[in-house]
Amino acid sequence: MAEAPAKRITDIGPPHHKKFLPPVILNNYGKWKYHEIPRPGVLLHVGETGDKLWSVRAASPRLIAIDTLRWYADLADKYAGGHLRFTSRNNVEFLVTEEKNVDPLIAELTAAGYPVGGTGNAISNIVHTQGWVHCHSAATDASGIVKCVMDELTPYFTSMKLPGKLRIALACCLNMCGAVHCSDIAILGIHRHAPAIKHDQVKKVCEIPSVVAACPTAAIRPATVEGNASVEVIEENCMYCANCYTVCPAMPLNDPDTDGVSIWVGGKVSNARTEPRFSKLAIPFLPNNPPRWPEVTEVVKKLVELWAADARKYERMGDWIERIGWPRFFKLAGIEFQKQHIDDFKHAGLTFKRSTHIRFDKA
Amino acid sequence: MAKVPTPKLDELEKGPWPSFVTEIKKRADKHAACSDLLGILERSYNEKIGHWKHGGIVGVFGYGGGVIGRYCDLPEDFPGVAHFHTMRVNMPAAWFYTSEAIRTLCDIWEKHGSGLTNMHGSTGDIIFLGCRTEDLEPCFAELAEAGFDLGGSGSDLRTPSCCCGMARCEWACYDTMGFCYEMTQHFQDELHRPAFPYKFKIKAAGCPNDCVASIARADLSVIGNWRDNIQIDAAEVTNYAKAGLDIAADVVNNCPGQCIRWDGKTLTIKDEDCKHCMHCINVMPKALRPGKERGATLLLGSKAPIMEGALLSSVLVPFIEMEEPYDDIKELIEAIWEVWCEDGKNRERVGEFIQRVGMGNFLEAIGLEPDPNMVAHPRENPYVFYNLNEEEESDE
Numbered sequence: 223m224a225e226a227p228a229k230r231i232t233d234i235g236p237p238h239h240k241k242f243l244p245p246v247i248l249n250n251y252g253k254w255k256y257h258e259i260p261r262p263g264v265l266l267h268v269g270e271t272g273d274k275l276w277s278v279r280a281a282s283p284r285l286i287a288i289d290t291l292r293w294y295a296d297l298a299d300k301y302a303g304g305h306l307r308f309t310s311r312n313n314v315e316f317l318v319t320e321e322k323n324v325d326p327l328i329a330e331l332t333a334a335g336y337p338v339g340g341t342g343n344a345i346s347n348i349v350h351t352q353g354w355v356h357c358h359s360a361a362t363d364a365s366g367i368v369k370c371v372m373d374e375l376t377p378y379f380t381s382m383k384l385p386g387k388l389r390i391a392l393a394c395c396l397n398m399c400g401a402v403h404c405s406d407i408a409i410l411g412i413h414r415h416a417p418a419i420k421h422d423q424v425k426k427v428c429e430i431p432s433v434v435a436a437c438p439t440a441a442i443r444p445a446t447v448e449g450n451a452s453v454e455v456i457e458e459n460c461m462y463c464a465n466c467y468t469v470c471p472a473m474p475l476n477d478p479d480t481d482g483v484s485i486w487v488g489g490k491v492s493n494a495r496t497e498p499r500f501s502k503l504a505i506p507f508l509p510n511n512p513p514r515w516p517e518v519t520e521v522v523k524k525l526v527e528l529w530a531a532d533a534r535k536y537e538r539m540g541d542w543i544e545r546i547g548w549p550r551f552f553k554l555a556g557i558e559f560q561k562q563h564i565d566d567f568k569h570a571g572l573t574f575k576r577s578t579h580i581r582f583d584k585a
Numbered sequence: 586m587a588k589v590p591t592p593k594l595d596e597l598e599k600g601p602w603p604s605f606v607t608e609i610k611k612r613a614d615k616h617a618a619c620s621d622l623l624g625i626l627e628r629s630y631n632e633k634i635g636h637w638k639h640g641g642i643v644g645v646f647g648y649g650g651g652v653i654g655r656y657c658d659l660p661e662d663f664p665g666v667a668h669f670h671t672m673r674v675n676m677p678a679a680w681f682y683t684s685e686a687i688r689t690l691c692d693i694w695e696k697h698g699s700g701l702t703n704m705h706g707s708t709g710d711i712i713f714l715g716c717r718t719e720d721l722e723p724c725f726a727e728l729a730e731a732g733f734d735l736g737g738s739g740s741d742l743r744t745p746s747c748c749c750g751m752a753r754c755e756w757a758c759y760d761t762m763g764f765c766y767e768m769t770q771h772f773q774d775e776l777h778r779p780a781f782p783y784k785f786k787i788k789a790a791g792c793p794n795d796c797v798a799s800i801a802r803a804d805l806s807v808i809g810n811w812r813d814n815i816q817i818d819a820a821e822v823t824n825y826a827k828a829g830l831d832i833a834a835d836v837v838n839n840c841p842g843q844c845i846r847w848d849g850k851t852l853t854i855k856d857e858d859c860k861h862c863m864h865c866i867n868v869m870p871k872a873l874r875p876g877k878e879r880g881a882t883l884l885l886g887s888k889a890p891i892m893e894g895a896l897l898s899s900v901l902v903p904f905i906e907m908e909e910p911y912d913d914i915k916e917l918i919e920a921i922w923e924v925w926c927e928d929g930k931n932r933e934r935v936g937e938f939i940q941r942v943g944m945g946n947f948l949e950a951i952g953l954e955p956d957p958n959m960v961a962h963p964r965e966n967p968y969v970f971y972n973l974n975e976e977e978e979s980d981e
């Protein structure tokens with residue numbers, strides 16, 4: 223086995239999906255008539271032919287062991303003719319053609335600790351990243367915070383009682399692998415310290431012009447330090463994005479005391495009613511407090527509850543804030559508005575209030 | 586390495602949400618990488634800092650991407666994760682599997698790696714989490730034997746992904762899965778052998794609900810759309826009204842095009858004012874459906890903040906018919922790559938490149954005409970470029 227095979231198989235791409243689709247889907251491909259959500263976590267699709275398909279959606283921690291995958295495969299065999307899929311938010315779905323299998327499948331999933339839900343006006347899974355499990359860039363952990371936040375929000379996963387959809391995403395650094403910049407609530411790991419520079423290593427492991435070019439705020443310039451060809455960072459211009467570290471291992475930023483989490487709100491990707499928009503900064507900094515991150519979970523829960531109580535039907539987090547205005551949002555959320563909230567990057571002026579449309583608190 | 590106590594991580598086995606710690610523990614007795622992953626993660630939880638060394642360039646022969654190399658910075662304490670590389674395996678379109686396919690993947694990964702996975706990475710790949718350098722080639726060979734190839738990483742075409750589209754959604758305006766598969770196969774070389782200034786992603790959504798978030802997470806976002814009239818089933822509209830749906834409040838008042846009328850009996854839509862937002866269809870799926878003349882809107886340029894700030898994709902082609910084998914889209918993609926590969930700077934995403942050279946110039950270079958659908962509004966500043974010499978020449 224140690225030797226590479228004489229003839230390598232390359233460039234075959236993924237298997238064709240039609241090999242994996244259940245017969246009911248092959249027969250109704252592109253010919254679905256309508257769907258219903260008979261209960262949280264279950265979608266019923268009805269084809270032009272009258273064929274029916276129940277999809278049962280269950281929570282997943284995304285980081286899963288093959289033992290669990292094999293159990294999914296067993297469940298699929300037992301209840302779903304051997305057919306399952308994963309969703310774009312990393313939930314697992316079983317594709318069931320016999321209605322009588324729906325309830326026992328749900329019972330088995332629930333009993334094993336995999337809640338069924340995530341459909342309709344629910345809080346579905348949190349799109350998240352690698353964190354301390356696998357990435358050198360991480361200013362916080364991913365899986366840990368996600369677990370803590372979803373432990374608080376599971377009742378919203380298993381029900382559909384919210385005014386609209388609410389999407390939560392997490393990224394452990396500004397590279398933002400995932401959907402953080404376009405989610406209703408986003409949790410983002412941040413640094414608050416300029417990189418430490420290992421001057422004796424820069425020349426050896428980094429390409430100095432690339433490092434200089436990597437800085438969004440032009441805070442880096444070439445310099446000779448202690449006889450080494452290296453770089454220096456103008457600290458007043460550095461906002462700790464870590465892009466220099468991405469291209470140069472000799473410039474680490476990670477710091478247990480100053481790293482932490484910021485909270486963003488109001489992004490969306492769908493075009494329904496209002497156009498897609500970015501998430502905006504709500505809380506500049508919360509500490510890393512493993513294993514439970516109480517400050518983060520409390521704030522996320524509070525934001526969900528505020529929105530759920532005040533938003534009109536269909537209003538996404540961003541639509542709601544647009545209607546009530548940012549000053550009232552900050553007031554209701556009990557968040558102190560700070561200078562960090564005001565944009566100071568390129569074209570920041572576009573984000574300033576440029577009218578007298580101001581709502582005052584009235585007695 | 587003997588197992589170390591993990592009191593902090595143990596906390597995360599409590600609570601109703603399925604626990605990643607439980608997942609790792611399921612394999613702690615079976616693979617040294619998993620017990621040492623728990624150990625090093627507990628250390629990170631205590632110290633509030635990650636323990637992975639920067640970068641790591643490993644891969645399989647013949648490919649320039651698909652594997653993320655990773656080494657821990659405490660190899661003496663945690664030898665099981667001294668090497669802990671990730672393999673990205675190209676998933677089937679829209680993540681449909683048979684139990685047999687899942688078991689095949691599990692068997693291969695049990696043999697060659699930690700047995701931990703991400704289902705799935707945010708770009709869409711099956712993530713095989715954690716193996717040693719010497720495991721890469723045999724694992725790759727066995728995957729290929731079973732019909733699976735690696736996905737993308739680095740400055741290449743990343744793994745395209747799509748919503749479940751026609752497989753299970755009545756709103757799909759084109760075959761997202763067929764399109765995704767065709768693009769992946771057609772551009773295998775660009776996917777496996779990085780040759781771009783930076784990464785390039787394609788995502789395919791069947792309608793403007795955009796269930797794969799293509800407008801935010803793909804350089805090329807292909808979003809299904811229709812250009813004729815929304816199909817109305819009057820009888821079903823009546824059923825919704827009878828069942829208690831407040832059509833005036835829930836549908837009419839929420840229509841951003843202000844183009845729906847409901848007189849208590851009949852629902853009419855002035856389709857030339859419809860913005861194709863999907864709201865009315867989302868609310869009344871049995872009564873309303875996208876039109877019959879279907880295709881897609883192509884949008885270009887989305888990316889995360891680094892470096893010049895986050896971007897959403899913007900309209901490049903307002904409407905295009907989606908017929909296999911999608912030759913006109915392939916040509917357009919190749920034209921975009923040609924211009925961007927020629928003039929793009931190192932680590933400059935196509936969205937940033939367009940901002941630098943100007944959308945007008947970019948359109949000219951790829952051979953598209955400007956269209957008012959491409960802008961939210963025309964420019965507000967008068968700093969307008971003309972190249973009169975060129976204009977005069979072309980007048981002669």
Ligand code: HEM
Binds near residue numbers: 312679748797
């Ligand atoms: C009620 C109408 C809708 C239906 C029938 C519908 C259909 C679907 C389907 C079939 C999926 C699974 C797709 C996949 O994983 O490939 C999905 C997931 C998703 N949809 Fe929609 N969609 C609807 C409306 C929307 C709207 C209005 C939004 C955004 C506001 C949206 C955003 C999403 C997201 C983010 C997911 C991932 C959810 C998860 O995996 O748990 N959808 N939707």
Ligand code: HEM
Binds near residue numbers: 352640706710
């Ligand atoms: C060594 C450090 C890194 C690790 C371990 C890492 C890990 C990952 C993984 C596992 C994925 C999912 C991949 C897939 O599904 O195929 C991903 C996606 C992504 N990565 Fe990274 N990444 C790293 C560095 C970066 C850097 C430097 C950037 C940006 C400059 C970046 C930006 C992204 C983005 C934007 C996505 C998600 C795109 C989408 O939603 O489709 N990552 N990353």
Ligand code: SF4
Binds near residue numbers: 353358361393397399
């Ligand atoms: S978001 Fe940053 S820290 Fe997290 S996986 Fe991506 S690059 Fe790594």
Ligand code: SF4
Binds near residue numbers: 438441462464
């Ligand atoms: S952390 Fe970011 S802002 Fe600071 S020097 Fe590095 S690249 Fe520049």
Ligand code: SF4
Binds near residue numbers: 755791795
């Ligand atoms: S994007 Fe549209 S077609 Fe695709 S799954 Fe979502 S609602 Fe259906």
Ligand code: SF4
Binds near residue numbers: 841861862864865
């Ligand atoms: S799709 Fe949107 S804009 Fe068009 S009629 Fe329906 S609600 Fe109005």
